[in-house]
Structures are given as structure tokens and as C-alpha cells.
Amino acid sequence: MAAFAIETRGLRKDFGNKLAVRDLTLNVPQGEVVGFLGPNGAGKTTSMKMLLGLVRPTAGQGVLLGAPLGDVAARRRIGFLPEHFRFHEWLSGRELLRLHGGLLGLRGAALAREAEDLLARVRLSEAAGRRVREYSKGMQQRLGLAQALLSSPDLVFLDEPTSGLDPLGRVLVRGIIEDLRTRGTTVFLNSHLLSEVERTCDRVLFIRAGRVIRDMPLDESDRGIETEMRLDRVTPELLQGLTRFAREVRADGTAVRLRVDSEERLPEMTLWLAAQTVGLYHLAARPLSLEAVFVELMGAEAADGSSHSPAPAGPESETWP
């Protein structure tokens, strides 16, 4: 078994004179749930389509589950929920799953059983006989998810799987992703809902201007710690001294905000403050939010309201724009 479910090197896609993806180079380990993040126009959908063989790369190469991109046989082990999912809406939910199961090679009783199990899993058993066109957006999305899980794939691509779902639907999707993780299925998740990504993913890949700019495990210790302190006095020399422990040191009156790379730096910093005879009245530290990382990496483009910036920051994440 290959160590990586997805391996790509220098995948590039040009649509005529327009560059959609500049350099998609990534390794996604087997069994991980990976978030794929970037602003609109960053090349996420085109990247995903290249991986799925829907779009032919202009250059570069890639391997999915040990097979080259576009390999027909390997698709039996791959599930896909497109962002703008459109199905044969004149079929019933049950017929649709049986059609897609049939295309995956499932037959007879096994196909019927798997379709019913998945309909139950996405809570559509009662609506299974109704035409898809009669489904709400959330029901269609859940049906699309069931379709992506047919034949127990080893790798699942989910493009905005919770965009049309209510909170209950999101909990359901989160549960399904957890199940997939437990089974060792690799999940490649494209979502604008950073809180969902933060809850469900093992790592995230940030893409900007058609290039993967950061591969970040969602291990909190790797993300940096946002720290806020209130001191009895703040001088330029003190702020300069704090830079040996932290980055982005800013002062607002006697309040100091800064970012340390790891929790271990905090005791060192407080000892140093004590040695400087500076009074420390308040200290709050929390891991840097994914949203803060996103905004920082994407810069002004992502912060601009014209692009799909993440949901408005809450009080905690406003600290470090």
C-alpha cells in the first residue's frame, strides 16, 4: 500500500491564456482528513478536478492510491461529492444510488443493501422513493454524500459538503467524516467553513494563486499561541526585549499582544518580565485560530470583502488580524 493517498508534483493548469493552477505539489498521507483552503479563485476546484481526472493537467504528474491521475480502475476506490452537485433529478433517491452503485460495479442484493444502508446513514430512508427534484438542498447534499460513500472508497473528495446544511446536517456530516477517519479512509475536504475544517481535519493545505503555500498539521502546538498581557508599564525597550520570545509584538497602552511559537516560551517570558521588575496583572494565551492563520497567509486579498473571506471573526480571533 502506498504511503500517500495523493501525491502530486508540479501540477499545472492553463485555460488558454489564463493560469488556473500554477504548481500543485502535495502529499496527503493515507487515512488523514485533509482540509484544502484558499480564497475564491485560488484554484481549489480546478486542483480537485485535476486530481479526479475531470480536468487534464497542462503539466506535472500525480498519483492517487498508487495509480496515475485519471486511472479508470482506481476510481472504484474513490468517492466524490462535487460542490455544485447536480444529479438526474428525475430519478428517486434510491434509484440514483443504485445507478451510481451499478457504475461502481455493485450488483443485485449487495447493491440494494448498500444503497439502503447509506440512505439510512444520511437520514433519507423515508424520502428514498421520492424524486430528487422534490428534495430540499440539504437533502440533495446528503444524498450526494451517500453517493460519494458508495462501495466504501479509500479516498473521498468532498467539495463544500456542508454548504447547504443546517446545524443538524453539519453534525451528521461531521459524524460521517469521523467514521471515515476511523475506517482509515482518506478525506480531502474543500470547505470555506473554517470552524468545520478545524474540527474535522488532521491537517490543512493552503493554496493561493494556484500554488500550495503551506501544509500545516492541525496540531495546536504547531500553530503558534496568541498571547495577551496587561503590564504595569510598557516601554520601547521592554517591547524590544519581548521580541526574543515572540513575534508581532504590539502594545496598546499597558496591554501587549504578541504571538509565541509554543507554550514553552510563556514561562520563560514571564520569568524575564519578573527579572525586569515589570508587574504582570493579566496573561491570556490560546492557540492561533485557523481563521487567523488563513487571513495571515492569504493577506489583503482574503481580508478583502470582495473575495470569499472566512466568516466574520469573533472576539477571540480579532486580536491578531
Add this chain to the structure above:
Amino acid sequence: MTSVWLLARLTLVEALRRRIATAALCVGAAFLLVFGIGLHFIHRDIQAHAQVHGPTAAIQAAALVVVVMAGLYAATFLAMMAAVVFALDTLAGEIGSGVIETLCTKPVRRSSILLGKWLGCVGLVSGFTLLLLGGVLLIGRAIGGVTPPHVLQPLALILLEGVLLMTVALACGTRMSPLASGMVVFGLYGLAFVGGWVEQIGTMAGNASARLVGIVASLVMPSDALWRLASYLLQPPLVRDAGITPFTVASVPSNAMVLWAVGYVAVTLGLAARLLATRDL
């Protein structure tokens, strides 16, 4: 291969569920009803006229053959329109809406998806064409007593014409929108129609250049040549050789043109598979 049949069946189910087949059946039934009523009155008038003026039975029969040929011509036109419409949305529509993405990420070659849809459309075209033309022939026989000298061969030629137009529509749909595909196919159909008339007139007038233009048009789109050969075979020798009806065939297409049309379908289907396989979705 199972996937091909699954998708062929899906295309047939689509025609039923989206009421395309129902609409076609209703239009076909209305057409046959109008034709039957019309033929009944024409037949009655011819008989009444014969009692007064006493023309020969052969002239009566010839007049009824012309009416039945007019019915077959209209039925063929309707069947060709339906053949194109069946194919226009089934692929181009799914590409445009994105439905095809979930199909193309299954372990199925795009050529199999195309072949499945093509087979489904062949089923629809065959059913509708046979219903219309078979209906006209049965009505012609029951009311007017008209029995063409050949039936199977002309029907096969008209079926081939429908499959030809449907295949071109499907091929256009691999890269164009349904509307653009429709424009191209109907444009080619019109070109073949005009080319056929130019060839007929060129042949009757002894104008080799005009005849050549018509033949070239038939090579570009052999639909009209197939109809002309079918029309030639459907008419009794007395009528077709008289050279006085709108269905007179002055320049009878050869069997080579039929082979050309079969090859045209095969090459177009292969080209469509290639175009679909190499496009981005």
C-alpha cells in the same frame, strides 16, 4: 459493458420521466390522426371522381401513392427533428449542468458514457421513427389500399438517417451547448436538403456542375440522399418513373452513399468519443 447498458437504460428512463417520450407519442398520434382523416377524405373524393369521369384504376392508385408519400415525407421530417432533439440535451445538457461529473468520476470510460447514451438514443429514434412511418404505411394500406413495393429497406434507410442526425447532434454536444449543437445539425440538414434539390435539378437539366454540387452536399451530410433512396424504393415503378410528382427521384443515390452514411456514423461516433475524452469538465 454493463455500464454501457446502464447508461443506455438511463437515457430511455430519462425520456420517459422528463416526458420527452410522452410528448413525442402525443405529437406522433396527432400526426397520424390528421393523416388518416385527410387520406380518408382524399380517397373518398378520388373514388367519387372516378365514378363520374372514369379514369383508370392506375391513375387513382398513383394519386393515392403520392398522398402516402407526402405522409411519409412529413413523418420522416418529424422523426428527424425528434432524433436531433432526443440527442441535444442528453449529453450537452449534462455537461452544462455538471451532472456528468459524478458519472465521469466513476470507474467508467467517457467513451462508454457516450456509447451508452448513443444506444439509448438509437432506441428512442428507432421507436419513434418506426411508430410514425409504420403508422403512415398501415393507414395508407388500410384506407387507400397503398402497398409500397419495398418496406424494410426504405425503413432501414430512414432509420439510418435518424441515427446519422442524432449521432452528429451527440457529437456536437461534446463541445457545444444544446442550442449551438441544434443550430449546427439543423444547418447541415438544410444543406443536405438544398443539395439534394440542386442534384435533382442538375440531373434533370443535364447540368453536371449542379449535380456535382449536390453530390458534395450529400457527402457533407448524407441525410437527404438516404431519404431519396428510400423514397425511390417506396414508390411503385409506374409512379416513380413518370417523373411528375414531388417525390420523383431523378438522381438515385447509390449503395456507395449508404456505405458512406454508415461510415459517417461510425467516424462521427469515434470523433465524439475522442472529443469527450479530451475535454475538461
